[in-house]
Each structure stands twice: as structure tokens, then as C-alpha cells.
């Protein structure tokens with residue numbers, strides 16, 4: 122030991138949280154897409170909100186180990202909140218509406234978290250699935266408010282911050298979605314490197330030991346579940362604001378299941394998995410569906426099967442498979458690297 | 465007199481099987497107390513009851529005089545009761561640095577902090593350094609726990625318990641399964657535990673028990689057979705009978 126030990130401790134811990142070169146490249150490229158693909162704003166916008174939605178699931182699945190087949194519940198709450206706020210002119214400014222929609226989803230997340238905390242993975246899958254189904258049924262029942270199967274009609278979105286009007290090509294919409302994604306990503310990154318974020322990984326690794334060092338396990342899980350619901354709500358609100366529609370399918374089971382697929386493709390537990398997965402998923406969807414319009418889901422299914430088979434040595438293969446190198450570039454398994462690896 | 469830890473008529477059943485029978489155990493403050501007994505006597509169950517992992521079917525548990533019977537696991541830890549596990553319970557994907565950092569953060573009340581990056585608080589870092597150095601973990605502090613040699617993992621199991629700064633520490637067979645070559649470090653760590661920490665040690669190795677303990681309780685079939693100073697227990701014919709054929713060198 123040459124250095125004073127406790128400073129060395131600090132340096133090594135902080136190094137794990139430092140931005141890596143691959144991350145700078147990733148976000149510079151994301152910003153560059155605005156200039157590079159001017160005729161692709163619609164799909165890029167979809168990638169942005171889907172990426173945020175997947176980031177939300179990664180926070181609970183990849184970090185806290187909470188499985189969910191009903192994450193569309195929060196997406197749907199956010200989508201309808203944003204739609205109703207805009208339609209009835211309650212809050213016209215999109216950013217403020219976005220925050221309110223996120224909080225609406227967070228409240229539902231907090232209240233339902235108590236149901237989700239109980240029981241095993243299997244019961245969690247069932248309970249989350251049931252919550253999404255119940256919400257969808259409620260939206261259907263109160264069709265005078267939600268528009269039922271026709272969806273909310275006549276949503277117009279005011280200029281962002283009163284300055285930037287949504288244009289026909291979707292450029293402003295895309296920049297808006299990408300900016301929100303980036304800001305919430307930075308926040309999520311901060312959270313996962315904090316003691317709170319680390320305690321989630323501890324709980325996922327070993328809940329028995331987590332409690333035995335004084336971590337209030339349930340309280341921590343309830344918090345992250347609520348935060349993730351906020352993220353999903355914002356993703357849903359971005360969806361409504363950028364597409365000017367909200368219909369019952371925001372709560373659909375397909376949406377929750379596709380989200381799992383996104384994380385299977387991108388990998389969990391390093392935050393970029395949801396973003397990379399969302400981009401690949403949307404590209405696959407577009408390419409394959411233009412080749413064989415009827416069967417694109419079959420091909421996506423096939424891709425999924427291949428991925429699961431390749432990664433099945435490990436128990437968690439279905440959700441942790443990702444080319445290890447890519448994940449490592451973004452700082453996963455920093456543990457194995459010496460402290461000097463960071464920029 | 466208040467004891468560091470006390471149970472009153474503690475009971476636990478698994479279905480029809482009574483595993484803890486009206487156990488009244490008293491551990492004096494500052495004691496080096498050993499709990500021994502044959503395999504399946506219910507020693508680990510007692511620790512699980514004391515720490516709140518299991519709920520008793522009857523009886524009470526007092527920590528420094530106050531009733532903790534109904535408290536959840538993590539609250540007991542914050543009140544100064546900590547343990548190690550017979551079978552390692554560590555975080556496979558975390559490093560020793562993170563594992564200890566987490567325990568120290570929780571103890572100092574920073575565990576719920578979601579903004580500041582771990583490693584930016586000097587008080588936390590200082591304690592981490594102290595624990596890692598004391599338990600010879602500095603050289604492996606940045607490696608995934610799952611990849612550490614078993615002896616190092618066993619040391620980390622004790623280190624993380626100590627990092628919560630317990631006033632009462634429960635050790636469940638700390639040397640179990642440790643190869644002879646790594647055994648010395650574990651025994652030294654146990655021997656050099658801070659004197660102001662009250663320790664309850666479960667152990668099958670009688671050399672360790674008799675070199676360590678100033679008081680011994682003998683548990684058989686979930687009930688207390690006898691309790692006393694080491695030389696009394698060693699002379700007790702009932703204890704010898706229990707261990708006869710067990711191959712223990714008591």
C-alpha cells in the first residue's frame with residue numbers, strides 16, 4: 122500500500138461511476154442521428170420512447186431483480202394522462218404535462234408496489250400482468266373519458282416550452298424525445314451508482330444478506346418500483362405527445378411482452394441494454410415487416426428463440442444475454458477491471 | 465442485570481417438528497459465549513430466530529433489555545445485532561469493496577442516498593479501508609466476490625458483519641469448510657474481534673471452542689442440556705455422552 126488506503130477506496134469506487142469513452146461515442150452518435158437521418162424521424166422517435174420504456178424495466182429487472190409482465194400499465198397511465206391533459210387543455214405545455222403524467226404513473230406504481238413485493242417471481246409475473254389487464258379493462262369501461270376502442274381523438278400538442286412547435290416531419294418531436302431520454306438516462310445512471318442503487322444490486326444478489334446488513338429490503342424495492350413507474354409513465358406520455366393518439370393498446374399485453382424482448386436483445390443491468398435493444402428491435406420490426414408483412418412476428422420470435430438458446434448456460438440467460446464485450450465497453454462488470462481503466 | 469442478548473422460553477416448530485424447545489439463553493455483555501451441540505440440534509435455527517429470519521412460535525427475545533421479538537431483520541441490525549452465516553451469504557456480483565461500502569453506508573445512514581456516488585464520502589471510505597485491511601481483503605478488494613478463494617469469502621463474511629458495527633455478533637461456524645491452508649487467517653480474525661463486542665459462537669471444532677469461549681451452552685434436540693464455564697462443561701458426563709461417537713475431541 123503506497124497511497125493512503127481510504128483515498129484509494131474512494132478512487133476505485135468513483136472510477137466505477139465514471140463516464141466511459143464508449144458512452145460518449147454512443148450519445149454523440151445519438152445526437153448526430155438528428156442530422157444523419159432526416160427522413161427517419163418517425164422511427165427514431167419510436168426508438169427513443171421505447172428505449173426510455175425499456176430503461177424503466179431495466180431499473181427494476183436488471184438492478185432490483187423484479188420481474189414484470191405488466192409494465193405497460195404505467196406506460197398506459199402516462200399515455201392517457203398526457204392525452205387527457207392536452208385534449209381538455211388542462212396543461213398545454215408538453216414538458217409540464219410530461220412530468221404530471223410521470224407522477225400519475227408513479228402514484229399507481231407506488232400503490233401497486235405493495236401487491237408486487239409479495240411472493241415469488243412467478244406470482245410477480247401474474248400480479249403485474251393482472252394489474253395491466255385491470256387498468257385496460259377500466260379504460261374500456263370508462264370509454265366516455267378514454268374514448269374506448271377508438272382512442273382519444275383530437276389531441277393537439279402545444280409548442281415545447283412555448284417555443285418549439287411540433288413540425289410535420291417530426292424533427293422537433295424527435296429532438297424533444299431524445300432530450301428527455303438523455304436527461305432521464307443521466308438521472309438513472311446517477312441513481313444506480315449511488316448507495317441506494319448499489320443496495321438494489323445487493324438485494325438482487327442476495328436478499329437474505331441484504332437484510333442482514335441492515336438494508337430495509339421492501340422499502341428499497343418499493344422506491345425503485347415507483348421510480349420505474351415514473352419512467353414508464355413519461356415514456357407513455359412521449360408516445361402520446363409524439364403520435365397524437367392514445368388508445369387501449371397502450372395497456373396491451375403485447376407491449377409488456379415486447380419490452381421483455383427488447384431487454385433480451387440488449388441485455389440488462391448496464392442501462393444501455395434497453396436503448397440498444399430498442400434500436401435493434403425497431404429496426405428488425407421495420408426491415409422484417411417490409412420483407413414479409415404478415416410474418417414479422419414469427420421472425421422476431423425466431424430471433425428470440427436463437428438468443429435464448431445461445432445464452433441458456435446461465436440461469437438468467439434469457440435476460441442477461443448480450444455480447445459481453447459490448448456490455449463491458451459500457452462499464453458492466455467494472456469489478457473485473459483495475460481502477461485505472463476509466464478515462 | 466441486563467444481558468446483551470436474552471431469550472425467554474423461545475419456541476420454534478417446523479410442522480410437527482419442535483426444533484427450539486422453551487429455550488432460555490442468556491448472554492452476558494462482553495461475553496465470549498459458545499453454543500455447541502450435535503448436527504441438527506437446532507443451533508442455526510436459534511440464530512435465525514435471534515436475527516428475525518425466522519419467527520418464533522412462542523417466547524421472547526431481548527436485545528440489551530428491550531424486546532425485539534417483533535422487529536424485522538434490518539431493524540435488529542441497526543440496533544447492533546449482526547451475524548455471519550454457516551453457508552456464505554455474499555453478493556456474487558459485487559466486489560468486497562462494494563460489499564463493505566454498502567454495509568458502512570447503511571450503518572452511517574447513507575444507504576438511501578440516491579444522488580451521491582458511493583466513494584465520495586471520506587467517513588465511509590475510511591471505515592471501508594479499516595475493515596478491508598483488518599481482514600486481509602485489500603489485495604482482492606476490486607474482484608468479483610464469486611471469484612474469490614473460499615477462505616477470502618469466509619473472511620468477507622465476517623468482515624461484512626463487523627462492518628455493521630455490531631454490539632452483539634453471532635458467528636455460525638466461521639471456520640466451516642475452510643481448507644487447512646487458509647484456516648489460520650479465519651481463526652486469527654475470530655480471536656482478534658474487538659473486545660467490546662459480545663460474541664456468540666457456534667462451532668464444531670472443540671479446540672476453537674475451548675480456546676475462545678468463557679462460557680458454553682450445550683443444545684441437544686432444541687433444548688438446553690447444560691450451560692457453564694468451559695471446564696465444567698468439559699467434565700459433564702452428559703455432554704460426553706452426547707458427543708460420544710460424534711468423533712469430537714471434547
Ligand SMILES: Nc1ncnc2c1ncn2[C@@H]1O[C@H](COP(=O)(O)OP(=O)(O)OP(=O)(O)O)[C@@H](O)[C@H]1O
Pocket residue numbers: 478483501502503504505506507508509510550
Ligand atoms: N426451514 C426448515 N424447515 C424444516 N425443517 C428445518 C428447517 N430448518 C431447519 N430444519 C430442521 O431443524 C433441525 C435443526 O436444524 P439446524 O440447522 O438449526 O441445526 P444445527 O444445529 O445448526 O445443525 P448443524 O450443526 O448441522 O449446522 C434439523 O432437523 C433441520 O432439518
Ligand SMILES: [Mg+2]
Pocket residue numbers: 507508509550
Ligand atoms: Mg447449523
